[in-house]
Amino acid sequence: MVDDKVLRKLSQNLLEILEDNEYYDIIIEVETFQVILRYIYGGVVSLDEYDAPDVIKILVSANELNLQELIMILQSFLIENKSEWIELNFNDVYQMCFENDSFLELRRYCNDLVSKVPDKIFKSLNLSSTSEKVFISLIQNDDLQMSEIQVWEYVLKWGLAQNPELPLNRKDFSENDFNTLKNSLQQFIPSINFYNLSSEEFSKKVVPYRRVLPGELYDELVVHICNNPTKKSEPGARINSKRINSVIITFQHAELILKWINNLGTFSYVFSKFIYGDTTIINNNKFKLLLRGSRDGFTPEKFHEICDDQTHTVTIIKVKDSNEILGGYNPIGWKSNISYGATKDSFIFSFKDNKNIENHILSRVKFGLTAIYSSKDTGPSFSGVDLTLRNNNIGSCSKRSYENQIRETTEEFIVEEYEVFQIVKD
Missing domain, CATH: 3.30.710 (Potassium Channel Kv1.1; Chain A)
Structure with missing residues (x-):
């Protein structure tokens, strides 16, 4: 029956x-x-x-x-x-x-x-047919038991497979060839903890491809490797390093957001601390990935199943067909029933260009009684108006309970990807 x-x-x-x-x-x-x-x-x-x-x-x-x-x-x-x-x-x-x-x-x-x-x-893997998003998600796996140098080697192989017109011998690369490879790999660089490589690994595997790295990053790595010689990197050594398990933001974004959470000052202070190697804040706090839309689903039901009652969360949103990033910090958690959560510590933010973290808008809560909005029919929502994700990957931003409008338009936008992290002590 x-x-x-x-x-x-x-x-x-x-x-x-x-x-x-x-x-x-x-x-x-x-x-x-x-x-x-x-x-x-x-x-x-x-x-x-x-x-x-x-x-x-x-x-x-x-x-x-x-x-x-x-x-x-x-x-x-x-x-x-x-x-x-x-x-x-x-x-x-x-x-x-x-x-x-x-x-x-x-x-x-x-x-x-x-x-x-x-x-x-x-x-x-057939690297030539593996998409960028799929490959990034693979190397961003929280439990990936692979050394950092292995990850870098596979990323290089992926980039070369995506560009079969490049010479087989790296010594034959022209400046344009390196630029082609650099463009293919730029989204992967923030996901690799180069700081965990030994001097031997760095000199043999990274230096020959130094032109695919951002100049400032390479210069800093040279200083770091020279001053901190390490043993050969081992599988599982990717935790608690200068990386974040995100397909949207980089370590630099994460440190800036942590500064905002802790009210520790301006961007110039953050950036100078990053350049000179002070990573106390991010090393003492970990971005624990709770939800990723492409991995867990984009529905409000899935959001509430995973994120309800989780405190100290950061939502990160990638706007489709743009380089724009939106997000917000919720210290008190969401519920499935229709209600407002009161807090004076939440904020929302935007990065107009994900490659330029200086071009950002920070908007702290102004009317704390309506800071956080909860409903089973919406995803993460700040006041229900200032920043809200609804079903069908649709979002909107209009100023109400927070100090500043974080987008230039109040028109709805489509969510390409979103992630929810919990800030936990490491």
Whole structure:
């Protein structure tokens, strides 16, 4: 007999499609559709006779039909019965689940694989077809057991694979060739802890490609390496270093935000401290990643599931089709019920250009009683007006409870990516 809960869930999924005004043109293979029909009419899913590629086809078709219960069943089947195939075809599987928020269980399994057998996974990747966002997410894995020099070598391999026209021998590179590689790698540089390399690793693996690094960073690294000779970097040595597990902001952004939280002064003070190596603030506080939209999903439901009642959080938002970054600090946490949270310590901010942290706007709370807005229908929200994320990756900013307007326009924007971090003592 079919489980009533399964049928109710199935009916709900189908009603959502029927009530949607969008036109659906979906082509599904006959054999694949037979599996789906058996599930629709009988609540039965028998997959033992299907190989992994066929199950993937069924999974993709179930997603196109918004059959959420079936999607969960198929993901569990792949994880429990086709793990070896997933490893061998990691590149395609991870790309698929990275681009689709419905495949979160499969995405988590892939992230766990990267943590456990990173070298095996990285060697299996087709780097020429691996997108920048996917590769960044791989090297940003919190539990990645890989030395920093290994990460740098794989990043270099990715950059070279993305530009097959470059000479095979680095000694034959022209200035334009180095610039091409530099442009490809610029988003990866903040994610690599060059400070943790030994002098030998630095001289052999980094110096030959010094022209792909920002000039100021390279100069500082030379001084650091000379004054702090270290042993060979080991796997797992990436924690508590000059890096942050973010695909949006860099260490420099993070330190500035921590200064704002601690009310420790102006940008010029922050930047000078960074240049001269004072990292006390960021070393004593850790940005613990709670949620990433591309990893965990963008829905308000997922936000509240992960972030409700979490205090001292920083939300970071990347605006689509721009270099703009928005964000805010919430010291008291959110709830799922409609309510306002009172605090005098929250603030919101913006960086007009993610590559220029000096071009920013900081807006501290003015009316503390309405500083934080909570509702199950919204994501992170500051006053409900000043900075709010809603469903369908839509956000808005209008001045009400905070001192300054943080955007030049009050028009809605589309969220390309967002992250929520908790500030914890290290």
